Amino acid sequence: MPGSALPQDRLSPAPSSPSASPPGPLRRELSRPAAFAALALVFILFMAASSAPSPLYVVYQQQWHFSATTLTTVFAVYVLGMIAALLVLGALSDHLGRRPVLLAAVALEALSMILFLTADDITVLLGARLVQGIATGAAMTALGAALADLNPAHAPHRAGVVTGAAPTFGLGLGALGCGILVEYAPHPTRLVYALLLAGLVLAAAVLRALPETAQRRPGTARSLQPRLRVAPRLRADLLGLVPILVASWALGGLYLSLGPSVAVGLFGLSDHVVGGLVVTLLTVPASLTALALRSWPTARTLTLGASLLLVGTAVALTGVLEHSLVTAAIGTVIAGIGFGGSALASFGTLARMAAPSERGELLSVAFVISYLSFSVPAVVAGAAATHTGLRDTFVAYAVTVASLSALAxxxxxxRAHRSPSRKVSPQA
Structure with a gap:
């Protein structure tokens, strides 16, 4: 799940000193608390927009008659655009300022909504998702940095809670909201994008009043050079976290790409609200888990997350094999709790085992692993579903996720027995 934890630890909160570019006489700045709340809502808006197409994939597939392979390719293009933006644009707001980068990201996101509104074939849909992925990747780091900058002193964990819970909450909201609109409102492939476009126009107006918290500094061109590097002393610990990163994000990718198709193809549920609910059953428990476990020690949270991911995936698989919708739904909720705990603890562990000078690079590598896991297995599953069917594909996918959870x-x-004296820290 795209952005469930952001590398904000590498960004030093800016003091409440004069902003980098003082506002003009006609522009009134938001107060710091109002700006923080506005950023949280913009974060949710971006994530809701990213999951809104999920319930529509089945509609597009019926209208344009493309395969499951093509469907998951549309999903993967978004994630690849996001990865490229994270690698190239991740540090841009440190040099240009938060507000200009966020406004540019909103403009790109609005362009993607216009492409969705006008899409009449798979080519335009692919272009819309690519632009949307770039916009979301550009926004995520700037949003995380701005939230950290504006984090209130009396609530030091608030920015971490928002960056941990807002993405999954937004994903669930977008999928369920779109499902409801597709089922009960007119113009099913247009209305949701028109509403999101209106929301983005409002977001742009609000962001123009955002206080700038980052001083402009040189090195903009150099910051655009993508770099992936892990300090040698950290490689073993990162390797130990790879199974849970791959398992949790691969499961999220399956649900956001093929989840609604599974509801239709395996359970005969043609109601589009159910298609959105499939995604919501995974992402909302993940969001609530990030809120509930934020003060838990990372090692305990990681163990719980991996355990529930294993159990939940096994229960969901049992529901599919026995054609029990209730069992599959219960398994999805359990897996969602495991997903939330795993994401929270994985990035918390990475942030704490690295020195400040190593943290950004380490988290960048972890994000690339996560988002590749989010997209590549889903594309493979789409290709497999085209040739072997949804049921066999889901079974193989679930067994793989469960095995990776056990390995995690x-x-x-x-890891715990290798370094028993290591101090366990709570989540940020």
Whole structure:
């Protein structure tokens, strides 16, 4: 799930000193609390927009008659655009300022909504998702940095809670809201994008009043050079976290790409609200888990997350094999709790085991692993579903996720016994 934790630890909160570019006489700045709340809502808006197409994939597929392989390719293009933006544009707001980068990201996102509104074939849909992925990737780092900059002193964990919970909440809201509109409102492939476009226009107006918290500084061109590097002393610990990163994000990718198709193809549920609910059953528990477990020690949260991911995936698989919708839904909720705990603890562990000078690079690598896991297995599953069917594909996918979760538990046990004296820290 795109952005469930952001590398904000590498960005030093700016003091409440004069902003980098003082407002003109006609522009009134938001107060810091109002700006923080506005950024949280913009974060949710971006994530809701990113999941809104999920319930529509089935509609597009019926209208344009493309395969499951093409469907998951549309999903993957978004994630690849996001990864490219994170690698190239991740540090841009440190040099140009938060507000200009966020306004540019909103403009790109609005362009993607216009492409969705006018899409009449798969080519335009692919272009819309690519532009949307770039816009979301550009916004995520700037949003995380701005939230950290504006984090209130009396609530030091608030920015971490928002960046941990807002993305998954937004994903669930976008999928369910779109499902409701598709089922009960007119113009099913247009209305949701028109509403999101209106929301983006409002977001742009609000962001123009955002206080600038980052001083402009040189090195803009150099910051656009993508770099992936992990300090040698951290590689073993990162390797130990790879199974849970891959398992949790791959499961999220499956639900956001093929989840609604599974509801239709395996359970005969043609109601588009159910298609959105499939995504919501995974993402909302993940969001609530990030809120509930934010003060837990990372090692305990990681163990719980991997355990529930394993159990939930097994229960959901049982529901599919026995054609029990209730069992599959319960398994999805359990897996969602595991997803939220795993994402929270994984990035918390990475942030704490690295020195400040190593943290940004390490988290960038972890994000690339996560988003590749989010997209590539989903594309493979789409190709498999085209040739072997949804049921067999879901079974193989679920078994793989469960196996990776079990491997993650083993890796966590070995890591704990390898360094039993390591101090366990709570989440940020």
């Amino acid at each position: 538990l083993l890796a966590q046990w070995l």
